[in-house]
Amino acid sequence: MAQAQAAFETDFWKDANLRKVWDEIVPGEPRKTIPYVLTKEAIQLYCRSVGETNPLYFDEAYAKTTRHGGLIAPPSIHILLMFSCTPADDWMRSPGTVNAGQSWSYNKPARPGDTITLQARALDKFIKRERLFVVHDNVFFNQHGDVICSGRGQTIRPM
Amino acid sequence: MTTAFENLSVGDSITGPTFAVSRESIRLFCDGSLDYNPLHLDDNYMKGNFGKTNFGGIIMHGMNNFGLITRMLTDWADPAGAIHRRLETRWLKPVKPGDTIQPEGIIKAKQVTQKSRWVLIDVLVKNQNGEKVATGEAMVEFPVANAAAA
Numbered sequence: 051m052a053q054a055q056a057a058f059e060t061d062f063w064k065d066a067n068l069r070k071v072w073d074e075i076v077p078g079e080p081r082k083t084i085p086y087v088l089t090k091e092a093i094q095l096y097c098r099s100v101g102e103t104n105p106l107y108f109d110e111a112y113a114k115t116t117r118h119g120g121l122i123a124p125p126s127i128h129i130l131l132m133f134s135c136t137p138a139d140d141w142m143r144s145p146g147t148v149n150a151g152q153s154w155s156y157n158k159p160a161r162p163g164d165t166i167t168l169q170a171r172a173l174d175k176f177i178k179r180e181r182l183f184v185v186h187d188n189v190f191f192n193q194h195g196d197v198i199c200s201g202r203g204q205t206i207r208p209m
Numbered sequence: 210m211t212t213a214f215e216n217l218s219v220g221d222s223i224t225g226p227t228f229a230v231s232r233e234s235i236r237l238f239c240d241g242s243l244d245y246n247p248l249h250l251d252d253n254y255m256k257g258n259f260g261k262t263n264f265g266g267i268i269m270h271g272m273n274n275f276g277l278i279t280r281m282l283t284d285w286a287d288p289a290g291a292i293h294r295r296l297e298t299r300w301l302k303p304v305k306p307g308d309t310i311q312p313e314g315i316i317k318a319k320q321v322t323q324k325s326r327w328v329l330i331d332v333l334v335k336n337q338n339g340e341k342v343a344t345g346e347a348m349v350e351f352p353v354a355n356a357a358a359a
Contacts, residue, residue: 099241
């Protein structure tokens with residue numbers, strides 16, 4: 051079981067009334083995020099959940115012999131970072147939020163022990179075939195100010 | 210044998226391992242991603258309609274597809290000293306417990322830019338019936354001087 055730094059609220063219904071609905075989301079407005087220390091344990095739990103077995107993520111002795119110089123997280127670690135850096139009252143956690151697709155660009159790998167920060171905002175919102183869409187912009191940084199990855203996604207908001 | 214940029218051809222295919230989807234795998238993905246959206250957990254909630262869509266039961270996280278695709282690409286790219294730089298995906302069909310899915314890629318283009326070299330790959334994830342559940346496009350960089358990675 052993952053150990054979060056502050057206990058992560060896994061009941062997404064809790065605080066549901068505090069979250070913005072589609073009408074209240076302002077494209078362009080930054081959303082509040084929480085810094086997150088990425089641990090080796092969290093990386094490895096994420097890896098297991100998608101069947102990742104590459105020793106770059108598990109075997110420190112091996113990883114040190116590679117060009118990465120040590121353990122790294124897989125590029126898709128942003129899947130975990132998105133939620134670990136998002137507070138419980140954020141609309142990303144609204145039950146019934148449907149992920150309509152994402153694109154991500156990768157700059158540097160995240161590493162165990164990194165403190166990750168997220169800069170995020172909705173960029174756009176629109177209606178298509180009676181569904182309410184939001185376009186999201188998310189950039190993750192490490193403690194050195196390096197971009198780890200930058201992503202854009204669309205969600206269909208619950209009605 | 211490493212796959213050097215020069216040896217790659219448009220039409221070359223890449224495959225990744227299959228992934229068996231179950232209630233347990235979905236639960237593990239919740240724990241690994243911290244995404245506890247009831248779409249993936251709550252059978253009663255999933256009996257209802259989402260606008261005009263009814264999923265009929267809990268579904269796998271769309272981003273689970275994303276994780277499988279990037280795993281396939283990094284397993285392919287890393288031994289060649291190449292770096293997975295971008296992935297864009299969209300979901301076509303929901304994936305349910307009991308499905309088995311598998312990612313694939315086909316090289317669609319190679320491009321040399323001023324400072325580097327790039328491969329574009331059409332990617333998809335199929336289920337056990339051969340249906341596409343996710344598609345997308347990936348970009349992998351083959352640095353010119355195999356310099357130290359970021």
